[in-house]
Amino acid sequence: MISPKAALSSSMMLDNEKLPEYSYSFGVYRVEECPMNQSEWEVAAERRQCNKTHGYHCAPDKYHSTLIEFCYTKKRILIHTGNCVELAADGILNHVKCQNFTNGCPEKPYYSNELYTYPNCMSLAIGCFTSDKECLKERFNKLQGSRTIKQTTEGIPVYLIALPVLICFVVVIVLIFIFRRKVSKINQREHNGELEETENLNFITEDFQVSPIEENQSKYFL
Incomplete structure (x- = not known):
């Protein structure tokens, strides 16, 4: 006790x-x-x-x-x-x-x-x-x-722990860059298409325009 x-x-x-x-x-x-x-x-x-x-x-x-x-x-x-x-x-x-x-x-x-x-x-x-x-x-x-x-x-070098994180970060950056380039190319193609359509329209309009001389000649023959 x-x-x-x-x-x-x-x-x-x-x-x-x-x-x-x-x-x-x-x-x-x-x-x-x-x-x-x-x-x-x-x-x-x-x-x-x-x-x-x-x-x-x-x-x-x-x-x-x-x-x-x-x-x-x-x-x-x-x-x-x-x-x-x-x-x-x-x-x-x-x-x-x-x-x-x-x-x-x-x-x-x-x-x-x-x-x-x-x-x-x-x-x-x-x-x-x-x-x-x-x-x-x-x-x-x-x-x-x-x-x-x-x-x-314990005992694992810091770079071995940080490396996977760094790789994931780089992959994300590359994917963003690729995506932005694709979007930029699509926008450029759309822009070029609009310019080509405008030029064709202008060309057609010019073909159908009548000069003053041609207009006078047409009156003369009439």
Whole structure:
């Protein structure tokens, strides 16, 4: 059994400052482990200067990334069967279902300041309760996937990564250039056709024009 003195020292190891990134409405403090029995709980409550209206608590944070201790806004709350606890939102003790636990899920109601009676509700790893095998499996697969992607890209020269992008860019530019040339040729052909039609029309008009001399001669013969 861990002595009150040992629990006090371990809970203070990560107790240097508050954790503002949580946006809780009151101070919370990171600890390596929570008190594991009533006497250790009382020692920690005295150290934190909690009281009857603001009871001492130790529970997982909202991300299940670490354990935190704090003086809650109430003495305690009732936790229903089949639930652990987390400090959620801006500082609310929230029920967390533990039906996926392999063991250690509370089988009867209990008070939040008696969480030490269910140590599996205070055991965390990679954002999961260690008894929640489904959560652990999912997180592990995600971590493995991230590592695989990182390993496949590590050691590859930058030019090998940038080369396909550059080739695609050049191909697009060439296609645009070819397209614009084709459009320009089509427009030029249409323009030349219009000029040719105009010249033919002028030629025909000139053929049918009668000079003044021819007109006078025609009158003379008449």
